[in-house]
Amino acid sequence: MKIHFLAAILAVAAGTAQADVTVYSAGPGGLIKSLAAGFAEKTGIKTNVFQATTGKVMARLEAEASNPVADVVISASWGTATQFAEEGLLLDYDSPNAATVPDYLKIPGAVAQGVAGLVIAWNPTSGTPKPADWGDLTKPEYKDLVTLPDPAASGGTYTLVEAFVANGMTDVLQGLADNGAIVAGANKAALNPVLQGAKAGVFAGVDYITMGAAAKGESIEAIFPASGTVVAPRPMMILKSTRNEADAKAFYDYVLSEEGQAMVAKVFLMPSRTDIKADRPLIGDLKLLSAEGAPARDEVLATFAGIFK
């Protein structure tokens, strides 16, 4: 019986065709699906997509490291690109379509697919006053009514906490902890109680997710805080190990084309190219907090864990 089973495995494995371009992408799933469809229509090249969280994409890449499967990787955390570049895993490719992408959104080997911003995601029917700045959520009106994603699980929240630590704003985090805010896992786990009204707002919500929910008719609003916020560029990279360089480059170019960038804008992400219009505030409109002088990741997380223990 075992022999039959092995024979079956071999038969199926032998019959499996290699995919044209294999893309591992962090969410949103709708975006990578429409990019793959648009790319196929334009070039006739088929894209096979593995879509999961940034963490799961990275875990799969690491487990596959001895025999990589992916050609192109899109992650939601810029740190993954800088690390991969350091490890020499990335193919250095300067796409002609990246000409209008500002310099801080590209490094050799990676360019941003789009950019997400961090906001307060507030439920207007929660019976609380509309917050205007991060510090508002430490007020008694929001007692026990705030969630925040865990910076260990959410790259965006980590970037914000890092900036808070760098700018000496940890008193806001302490105020949140004292006000009964809960740390609720990843981004979705933090947003869900706010949608149903169990909580009033997410501190460090992700803007495009919040705007997407609002567009679906949910009672939720993305508020860019007055004292400034951070952005999380989503790096797109071609792995050096690709066995299909030409098609991988073609996909890369397509994502950075006007058509691809319009799809990015459609899911409420900020397009990386400055010449693409979007129905939302763009990087140039936002006041940004700098993370300069922030300590190492472990220390940032330890500071956070010390406050929310």
Next chain:
Amino acid sequence: MSRGVAETGAEGSRTFFWVSAGSLLVIVALPALFVVLVAIFPDLGSGSLAAPFAHLIQTVADPELAVLGRNTLLLGIGTVGFAALMAIPLAALRALFRVPFALAWDLLLLIPFMIPPYIAALSWIMTLQPRGYMEQLTGLNLAGLLFSVPGIMILMALNTFPVVYFILSRTFETVGARFSDVGRVFGAGPWRSFLRITFPLATPGIAASLLLVFAMTIEEYGTPAALGRRIGFEVLVTGIENRVSEWPIDLPGAAALSLVLVLLALAAFLVQRWLLTRRDFRIVGGKPQAIEKRPLGLWALPVTLLFAFVSSLATVIPVLAILASALSRTISGGLTPGNLGLDNFSELLNLGGGLRALGNSLTLGLSTALFAGVLGAITAYAIVKGRGRFRNVLDALSLTPNAMPGVVVAVGIILAWNQPWLPATPYNTPLILLLAYTCLLLPQPVRYANASLQQIGDNLEAAARVCGAGPTTAFLRIVLPIMTPSLLTSMILVFAVASRELVASLLVAPVGFETIAVYIWRQFDQGSVGLGMAMAFCAIVITTLIPLALIGLLNWRSKGEAISLR
């Protein structure tokens, strides 16, 4: 091949032993081996054996490990306690008395198997949290209980206690009918005969099923992740999952933690073996037994209410909450007439991906049930009726996956099957999911078949041999039919779990291949909770109906055979 009658059954087990050992090596030992290797050699993923043990020592020395281990034990034992409390009385009542609407309760208690635990947790959150469905309907919320350690235990017990209920009601039925009647004849009261005869003789069933609950609990990710993280209650499996899904990834750390988890499960397994080997529990002899259930009399109403209460907690409320979210256009709109409609269901039908995912999962679920069922029966037979030291190794090996979190099995499978020197590999084909599911779920049929084999006396097979049947004929005609009900129950369980498995599927699924759980997870990830819940509802209905149709068909067929046998 002629041996003494006392050893009958051993001969047929030799072939079974080799078939089972070979399959277990490929399906269970290979990924497990790679998990051990990656715990020892941190850079195994890139094919390097550098810096052995460095990481393992670091993980074991981490004080966090003690906290995770303690929480895991606490959660496992607490959940087993709650599950026993819910299941044992119900199983005894169901087995020994004529409970009104008995089949309806069986059906309702089958459904928790079909509800993915993370969906059940989410539906309880949406029901009990402030402004949740319960508060919208009654003005009350139970957030305090929900987000607490006992709350997590109760929820996990609600997901798992049907395992105990189904195993025990069958065991009590077999034992109760004959042996406790003998006790009654000798003057014992009903309580005394239950406590002194039925209950002790049911020990293998109780031990096996509670062990399953323990193993399912310490391995389960969804519920502790959804509820525990908010109150800072981390267990080994959430610690492992965090190491695999939060960048920077720590595969060696995750592997090391899962070895601790495997040790925990092995300890539980040794306890079970110790319980079983102390006595002889063989209760199925050659004589036919008529099962005579007693009437409940005045107790009919309270017993019905008890069944109704437990099944509404285990099944009705979560399923209604899932339906409520599936029917809601928006979550923030709540349960108002204007917000309810079939939009999510029509979107599910109109977008091709959902139906394809359903088809994929049902095919995989059925194949896993068949494959794991056959392999489980063979393995259990080799373990129980075979001889030699190695059958203990086989037993331990067949249980190991029960303690390996799905995400770790997935990592082990990728490492094992994506080696560049393999001439061909199931990796990146749907077959890899069949391998993963079989590995994860094999313990279920092995446990069930094992418990039922423990109760079959050797004299039945001996009788067959005396009458001239070979070992294979004796197995096929005598042992297998007696095992069939237990085996079928376990295969239904395997089907239900395989068709909704999330954590391994998410990591190991071939590119572009979606299963039900992956589809639901991606909908949640995109903020389409309603669409995800619509899919969950359809999946629950379909995965419930398929086994039901199968059971109905078998009952209808076996009735005919039963008559012809008598």
